Amino acid sequence: MKRINPTFNRYKKSIALIEKSNLNSLTNLKQGIKLSRECLNEFSDLVRPKNFSSKKDEITFFKYQKPYVEGRLQYFKKLHNYLLEKPVSGISKQQKFINIELNKLDSKKCKQLEFVKYYRLEENKLDHLYFLRGVDQLELFVDTSHHFKDPLFTTSRDLLVSKIIAHDLLINFYNNELEYLKNKKIRTIIEEVKPEIFNDLEWTGTKTELIELIIALNESGCFRNGNADLNRIVKVCEELFNLDLGNIRKTFDQIKSRKKDSTKFLDKLTLSLSNKLALEV
Template sequence: MQGCCDDFFYEFELEVEHIKKTNANPITQAKLALEYIEIKLKELFLWLEKFIFNSKEDEIHFFKDLKFKITSKYIFFNRILDIESKSPSNSKKLKIKHYEKALNNCFQFSKQDKEFYKYYRSGSIHNDHLYFIRNSEKQTSNLDISLINFDKKLCTSHDVKVANIIANDILAIYLEEKIEEINSSATSNHHTAKSNLNWTDSKIEMVELIYGLHNLKMFNGGNTDIKEIAGQFSKTFNIVLDDSIYRCFQDIKNRKTIKTKFLHSLSENFNNKIVEEEQN
């Protein structure tokens, strides 16, 4: 089972990458990818109908760790096709707004099923026998994508949820890159003096600083939004932030120990410097 699946998914990934590299237009890319994925999904399902897993552990492994490699791509390219088909063609401002709306939907996704989202992200395994074995008592009643779920013998209650999580991750990255691409293009058309100051720490540290300053209402009496502040920081310190700031903020909130590591370190080091100066 393992060798057969490995070859199948390896060849699948290669072909999808080939389609992406040889087709620059996102709509054409999505259509061709979906045609190919549908063929491979049907092949996989025909195999799955006849295949008998050696153990429950093998079945869990397939539905939790393998199947999403193809089903997440199917969901992803369907969403790309929908988003790009509705994208405004002439206005950069409207395009950014369109992508930002789709990106916001990505961030809202994690709130839809918080319990399972946390379960999967944390690497938990105690409910795998309920979530990733077919015909379990918690079989899904909401089959949202017909080709992926056309037969309950071919899916479990939660394998499509995993596919949605992965597809959502890939989509968020795609949308952030599209927004960055448009903003970079717009910036290159403005002949403004470039700052010699370069931010040399990580992007997430700057995001932490921006949110801290914004929370204290340090700019315009608190009447400036995060995006505008981030835009100015980007120009001044030669770092591309755009809407990745929202993703970074989610990462900050998800930290298990100190949420504001950078601000904590900043305060601690500055206080140490003052003490050191006073002692000399």
């Protein structure tokens, strides 16, 4: 069984490149599916004919290593179907489709809550029942599909762990997709209504100054009587001035931590306006 760890580490290295790639590409997903299947087949050839050197090693394999691979196989297969089925146009339609998929995942998480809790809390007191092979485990199978699995390559809960892993990966992917579509929608709206006169408008102050101004305006109720989403205002300003304001919360914390001149930019605006009014007298 010494070959299991090198096989697993080689897979993790290869699949990490796939996960960092564009997962909206069928080609990349097919490669992820291929790598996952090859690894599982190699695992099967290694595990079926031999016993593990210890129960601890067997538990490690069926609780962590095999589900890590099988979970990603399920994940890539689901994303492959998602790309084939999702609407090809219309941001609102795509958002609705993703929300339907999220609702499906949400309904599934209610099943086997006790085991899900056991797994997420990283408990181990029942690992000898959940992640060791043996005929005496058949009555513990929670997924009927297990009855068609190879008993030499299956335990009562390893497939369920795989499903948990795939579930978490899908939730993260769909949420990122929704955020991307939300920002795309904002950009589309801005492009539609943005007058040509703003095309070369440049913010020449610092990003911190602009953030200070945005927060001040928002807190004073200047946008929708104080009911506007701050992130949306930030996105509008980023598009308007063609810049990236970065982590707003971090910058705001830095503004708050100033020992003095916490409203430095606003004070500068007040002084500039006062000087201008004085000159106009």
